[in-house]
Amino acid sequence: MINLAYKDISHSFSKFIVTAISVGVLLGIVIIMIGVYRGMVFDAKSLVDDIKADIWVVQQDTLGPFAQNSKVHEDLKEQISYQNGIKSASAITFETIQMQNCYGDFKVMIVGYDPLSNIDVINMDKLIAGRTINKQHYEIVVSKKTHYKLGESIKLGRDYFKVVGITKESVSNGGDYLMFVSLKDAQMLQFTYTNERVKSDESRGIKGGNPHLVNAIIAEIKDGYNPKRVATNIEEATHKKVFTKDEQKRLLLEKVIKKSSKQIGMFTVILIIVSIVIIALIIYTMTLEKIKEISILKLIGISNWTISKMIVEETVLLGFLAFISGNIFARLVQGAFPKRIVLELSDAFILFIIILIASIFASLFGIYKVIKTNPSEAIGG
Amino acid sequence: MDKNAIKVENLVKSFGEADSEVVVIDGANFSLSKGEFVALIAPSGSGKTTLLMMLGCALEPTSGKIVIGDRIVYDNKWKIKDDRALRRKKIGFIFQSHYLIPFLNIEENISLLPYQNGEKPKVVKQRVKEILDYLDMGDKLYNMPSELSGGQNQRIAIARALANKPDIILADEPTAALDQKRAVSVVKMLKKITREQDVTIIMVTHDERLLPYCDKVLTIKDKKILVEENSDEHII
Structure with a gap:
């Protein structure tokens, strides 16, 4: 046929x-x-997934640090570290800034983390060149899409940072490229003002800013502990808001990108x-x-x-x-x-x-x- | 020529209903024998194609009776379940234009119907070759219709109509698209087929110069069918 x-x-x-x-x-x-x-x-979930934290401690009565602004003292991490069920705790900051290079303008989220912390903030699977930060100052890990090269020097605020690592597909919940710096550098960038601003504040009777603030404390939980129960205990002990990893992801989906x-x-x-x-x-x-x-x-x-x-x-x-x-x-x-x-x-x-x-x-x-x-x-x- | 090929009794076809009803064929009666070459003539719009479609079981009459061979196919209602099956086994069609399927080559165009009838490829191929040789088109087996002239394609259309060994071929103005010389050639071929293959051919035509080639002439006049036999001395 x-x-x-x-x-x-x-x-x-x-x-x-x-x-x-x-x-x-x-x-x-x-x-x-x-x-x-x-x-x-x-x-939306990528950054929370990359950061190997089980709970997020943020400012009381907020949905921070992504759905809402959150500021807590850096030393809160010591208090969290001693809580029952906590394996380790670390401070973290997030700040979105606009940058420019020869490839054009782009928005980046600067993640400040403690390079000496046991909690991985950079997903090692996404690190395609170089290394993570191992000094407290002037090192930076950038996203490949920013087109910066290893060893290149980038000016952020008043300081220059050397590119020591390159990641791929590391983005913020809004899809912006990520850059990682040490917590101390991030705090300087976020909470230290210019000389003119300091003078202006002083003339108004405002005494200098507090550079020891962070956006959240992240913590890992010991094996066998229930993250939700640990979070509830920390909320009662510290008067802060605590989200488990799943709750933080849900917040991002329901509040940030809904x-x-x-x-x-x-x-x-x-x-x-x-x-x-x-x-x-x-x-x-x-x-x-x-x-x-x-x-x-x-x-x-x-x-x-x-x-x-x-x-x-x-x-x-x-x-x-x-x-x-x-x-x-x-x-x-x-x-x-x-x-x-x-x-x-x-x-x-x-x-x-x-x-x-x-x-x-x-x-x-x-x-x-x-x-x-x-x-x-x-x-x- | 005494075996009945097709018989029509009181055949009526109308379109529309009540006040808007238009009667096209009003009580047609005629009988054709096997091997007859019959012309059907009438002015445009008088129902030639309608009659042809009814005889081909492709259009339902309003009333009357149609007998093909010894089988009643219509008696105020269809008496057959599958009109397509009847057509592909008993009836061949030739149209004004060749209407070959453009995406099939000549062999495929002709063998489509026998294959549909479930015949074996070897038998079909042999018959297609025989038919094409019979029509002097044996060298065109693998050509596409677009590669042939109008006259050649019309011959292939005749070959297709013969492929299922039909009892009746209904030809709707098969020479309309051809010049006089080719038209006569096609009509002679059709006549040869009626004689040699024992097939009844009903050919719609406007060309009165072709009538002497036919055994009978059916004329639609005032919605009635007039049957006129050509006397032997007038038949070419």
Whole structure:
């Protein structure tokens, strides 16, 4: 038996491929949009995941340090260290600043941490060159996307910092690049003012700032202890707010990126619906384009099954090629986006199934219409 | 020529209902024998194609009776379950334009119907070759329709109509797109087929110069069918 779908595709191969690629690009855009949403959620949790802390101690009555501003004294870490179930504690600061180099302007989050602490703040899997900070001053670990090189000197505030390490894919909850400096340097950057500001403050009777503030105390818990119970105990003992790692991630998702992610999510859903409609219309039009051939086939006695099989086979193949080209397109352009795009094959596969079902329905609707057409129209009667 | 090929009794076809009803064929009666070459003539819009479609079981009549061979296919309602199966086994079609499937080569265009009838590839290939040789197109087996002229494609369309060994071929103005010389050539070929293959051909035509080649002429006049037999001395 002759495979009509194969013959038809072979006959108009370039047209078929161009259509498949066009549909694929549309699919690719949807896949990227889903990736943007996934990337936003991934980034939101990335920093908290990277920092190997089990609990976060922040200013009382705040949702700090990400969802809300938080300031606590650095020496709080000593008090936390002595709490039951605590393995180690360390202070940490976060500050977002705008930077500029020959590659342009970009926003970075400066993470200040104690290089002598036992708690890993830099995810070693993401350190692709150099080392972590091992001095208390003037060393910095940067993100690869800032384009700084190992050994390069960067001016931050009033001081110069030497690049000792480079990370990849280290971003803040907002997707900004991360830079790591020592806690002391970070405190200087965040809490020490310029001479002019100090003079101005003094003339107002304000005595110098306190450089020994941090945004949070992070702590690791000994094996066998329940993080939630330890957190509750610390809250009672220190009058601070304490979040477990999971609570901190939930805060980020629910408070920090909720509206943005919902916005992207809604946009993605709309884009999926529009794409389904467009792809279904393309398939429907492709089917109607064959109305003359199908009418002739019908008239000479070819069964509906054979005709439907041809159309559905072409639709499935078109969908499959579009799926492949869409994924290739998405992966090719993925790196060009300034923020993280998380492409998961499962998303693409689910999208493929949805689009395929819609396309088959569209082609069946087209077939129904063609089959219902009076065949005499095809022969000009 | 005494075996019945097609018989029509009181065949009526109307479109629309009540006040908007338009009767196209009003009580057609005729009978055609196997191996007859019949012309169907009428002015444009008088129902030639409608009649052809009803005879091909592709359009449901309003009332009447159609018998193909010894089988009643319509008697005020369809008496067959699968009209396509009947068409692909008993009826061949030739259209104004060749209407070959553009994405199939000549061999595939012709063999499509026998394959659909479940015939074996070896048998089908042999028959396609025989038919093409019969029509002097044996060297065009693997050409695409776009590579052939209009006249050659119309011959291939005839070959396709013959591929399922039909009892009846319904030809709707098969010479309309051809010049006079090629039209005569096609009509002669159709006549040869009726004689040698024992097939009844009903050919719609506007060209009265082709009528002498036919055994009978059916004329639609005032929604009725007039049957006129060509006398032997007038048949070319």
